[in-house]
Amino acid sequence: MSIDDYLDLYNYAGSLGDTQWQASLAASLSEKLAVPPVSEEELALAALWERFDRINEELKTLFIDMRTGSVQADRLQEQVWALKIERIIISQRIRSRHVRV
Structure with a gap:
């Protein structure tokens, strides 16, 4: 009903x-x-997704900065690579929580 x-x-x-x-x-x-209580696993997964989204926003900002040339390109590229590596690690953690074999 x-x-x-x-x-x-x-x-x-x-x-x-x-x-x-x-x-x-x-x-x-x-x-x-009634809303079922949120598990620790769900909270951890939500935190990973939030960080993933923040990384994407940071990358977008860095790419805009690189395009405008307002800051040193070498420093920006280092930040981009660090964020990409972190995003890969977070993606693997998210995937490991979704795919249980």
Whole structure:
């Protein structure tokens, strides 16, 4: 049943004066809406994805800086390589969490 169905039944039970049925519907809806707790594994994976996204943003900024030539190219290339290596490591960690053999 959808949430709307529960609410319709809840209101109908109220119009009938059936508080026991309303309580039962409220409990069922609460169970349906309850969010399962997040595991440590899910938190770790989310943190890896966040870092992966930040690395991509940093790389984008570095490539823009390289294109404009506003900073030394050698230093920028070193930063790019370091970020690419870190991104590869993070990708491997993400993949190892998704693929369990």
